Amino acid sequence: IAAPTNYDSKKNFFDTSAVEAVIKLVIQYNPDAVMVIKSTIPVGFTASVRAKYHCDNIIFSPEFLRESKALYDNLYPSRIIVGSKSKKAKLFAELLKDAALKEDVQVLCIGGKEAEAVKLFANTYLALRVSFFNELDTYADVKGLKTKDIIDGVCLDPRIGSHYNNPSFGYGGYCLPKDTKQLLANYEDIPENLIGAIIKSNDTRKKYISDSIKKKKPLVVGAYRLAMKAGSDNFRTSAIKDIIESIKNDGINVVIYEPTIDDEMIMDCPVIKNLNDFKKMSDIILVNRLDENLMDSLDRVYTRDVYSNN
Numbered sequence: 001i002a003a004p005t006n007y008d009s010k011k012n013f014f015d016t017s018a019v020e021a022v023i024k025l026v027i028q029y030n031p032d033a034v035m036v037i038k039s040t041i042p043v044g045f046t047a048s049v050r051a052k053y054h055c056d057n058i059i060f061s062p063e064f065l066r067e068s069k070a071l072y073d074n075l076y077p078s079r080i081i082v083g084s085k086s087k088k089a090k091l092f093a094e095l096l097k098d099a100a101l102k103e104d105v106q107v108l109c110i111g112g113k114e115a116e117a118v119k120l121f122a123n124t125y126l127a128l129r130v131s132f133f134n135e136l137d138t139y140a141d142v143k144g145l146k147t148k149d150i151i152d153g154v155c156l157d158p159r160i161g162s163h164y165n166n167p168s169f170g171y172g173g174y175c176l177p178k179d180t181k182q183l184l185a186n187y188e189d190i191p192e193n194l195i196g197a198i199i200k201s202n203d204t205r206k207k208y209i210s211d212s213i214k215k216k217k218p219l220v221v222g223a224y225r226l227a228m229k230a231g232s233d234n235f236r237t238s239a240i241k242d243i244i245e246s247i248k249n250d251g252i253n254v255v256i257y258e259p260t261i262d263d264e265m266i267m268d269c270p271v272i273k274n275l276n277d278f279k280k281m282s283d284i285i286l287v288n289r290l291d292e293n294l295m296d297s298l299d300r301v302y303t304r305d306v307y308s309n310n
Contacts, residue, residue: 007178062119083115137167170239210246222282
């Protein structure tokens with residue numbers, strides 16, 4: 001079951017109705033079927049639906065797929081985790097392992113709540129890492145320092161490593177925004193400082209980027225692609241969208257170059273289909289990840305991209 005579980009800001013929790021709808025249908029047609037939930041869910045959800053529907057055949061197995069790398073990550077999984085120690089759970093884990101091309105994939109069969117927590121904490125750590133290097137970049141930008149030199153030096157420490165360290169406009173996409181908020185909601189009365197700070201840090205970063213653009217007083221800002229990552233067509237909760245809204249609210253005209261959509265307007269901004277026209281009309285070109293199509297316009301490009309990777 002890989003139904004969407006978007007974060008519901010009103011309920012302060014994931015909306016799991018789509019997952020439950022599938023569970024009810026499965027039980028209706030085949031109550032003996034084993035259901036494996038791959039959707040990201042709150043901690044305790046699997047146990048709650050097992051009790052609610054009087055069904056012990058519901059298992060959770062977190063999914064660790066990078067955007068635009070889903071097939072590769074299925075064939076070469078970093079790990080396989082199943083939230084049950086039952087025979088059926090172990091059989092499912094073996095099926096995933098047998099389908100992988102990678103040899104010696106580490107398999108972990110653990111409790112359901114622990115498996116649910118693994119997914120939320122893993123994605124929140126990634127959001128933390130994004131936020132850390134973004135705040136490093138903000139510091140370097142304000143102080144007139146070279147961001148790349150600092151990151152290169154920091155990441156030579158093998159405990160830190162030179163991965164997932166490229167500054168951006170902020171984390172976005174399918175998982176990190178909703179999963180960090182869900183984890184924070186799961187804390188409820190549990191003492192915490194860091195989880196909430198990660199979310200606030202991302203908002204602060206987007207505001208810093210927006211303010212930096214506004215200070216340049218452009219007449220027209222061109223947003224080059226809405227997707228967070230190169231090779232992706234997903235721009236759900238993309239950080240650049242929040243930056244566009246902030247710029248627009250300050251009275252600055254915004255045009256968007258986004259070849260993956262047919263709409264004439266998006267976010268009340270004109271969508272320009274011709275790249276050369278887009279470049280000509282943009283005083284500043286806003287791009288999260290630098291693209292070779294913009295190399296002839298670097299004097300007008302605004303990006304925080306250092307390593308030209310995702």
